[in-house]
Amino acid sequence: MSAFTGSGISAESGIPTFRGDGGFWEGFRAEDLATPEAFAGDPGRVWEWYHWRRRLVAEAEPSPGHTALADLERVLGESFTVITQNVDGLHQRAGSRNVVELHGSILESRCTECGRVEQIPDDAEGIIYCTACGGPARPGVVWFGEAMPPQPWRAAVEAASRASVFLVIGTSASVYPAAGLIDVALAAGAFTVEVNPEPTGASDRVHRVIRAGAGQVLPAAVREALGGG
Ligand code: OAD
Numbered sequence: 001m002s003a004f005t006g007s008g009i010s011a012e013s014g015i016p017t018f019r020g021d022g023g024f025w026e027g028f029r030a031e032d033l034a035t036p037e038a039f040a041g042d043p044g045r046v047w048e049w050y051h052w053r054r055r056l057v058a059e060a061e062p063s064p065g066h067t068a069l070a071d072l073e074r075v076l077g078e079s080f081t082v083i084t085q086n087v088d089g090l091h092q093r094a095g096s097r098n099v100v101e102l103h104g105s106i107l108e109s110r111c112t113e114c115g116r117v118e119q120i121p122d123d124a125e126g127i128i129y130c131t132a133c134g135g136p137a138r139p140g141v142v143w144f145g146e147a148m149p150p151q152p153w154r155a156a157v158e159a160a161s162r163a164s165v166f167l168v169i170g171t172s173a174s175v176y177p178a179a180g181l182i183d184v185a186l187a188a189g190a191f192t193v194e195v196n197p198e199p200t201g202a203s204d205r206v207h208r209v210i211r212a213g214a215g216q217v218l219p220a221a222v223r224e225a226l227g228g229g
Helices: 036-041 043-059 064-079 090-094 150-162 180-187 214-225
Strands: 002-005 081-084 099-101 104-111 117-119 137-141 165-169 191-195 208-210
Touching: 002 064, 002 150, 002 180, 036 043, 043 104, 043 137, 064 081, 064 090, 064 214, 081 150, 099 150, 150 180, 165 180, 180 191, 191 214
Parallel strands: 002 081, 002 165, 081 099, 165 191, 191 208
Antiparallel strands: 104 117, 104 137
């Protein structure tokens, strides 16, 4: 079994999703903030947006949905992978260990000159510079127009291919190639289940749709699956 998650699972932690009312993209154009061109044009502005989001995440707690998936991994072990599009690290903070981060991490910077990846200090402000070579660093995330890094993508395809059950939780399934993992799982014969209060790009091709928030269904479903009633 594996789970493919998006920003909806962090909505119950108080982190806005990307699309829809109150979403991250509502007041901003993605091209203004989450592209290599935006960063080249105004790195300070892009860094400020990421610092703001990072502080929001630091003040948040994992949601009941995050915790339920961590509980599932404790029982299923390494056969259970969380493949996430989220960059907030909340799956790991809930206790999940086997996590594939497709879009990188908001908690990390990556040097644009030597490639060194570093944890961003909690109180960081402004443009971050590499502690090794002094070069300007960028947020350690994948932006629009950038290729997915090969290592997490390979791990995600592998997990989606061997899953007998593939949960699709809290994602609009509108951003590719990530959303293509649902098709990988389907082609490999997985039973696919969507957990989302709203219809998505995946709703008409999954086997089962649960129209509810992650926190409304996952804790009880996991308890039941694990024999806790
Ligand atoms: P979206 O904002 O596109 O979708 C969020 C989904 O979460 C929607 O389908 C909501 O209905 C659903 N949702 C809201 N509350 C929920 C809850 N309590 N439980 C379950 N689902 C809930 O966010 P993503 O699909 O994550 O990429 O977006 C995918 C990618 O687009 C992101 O990784 C990011 C963004 O641009 C990059 O930055 C590269």
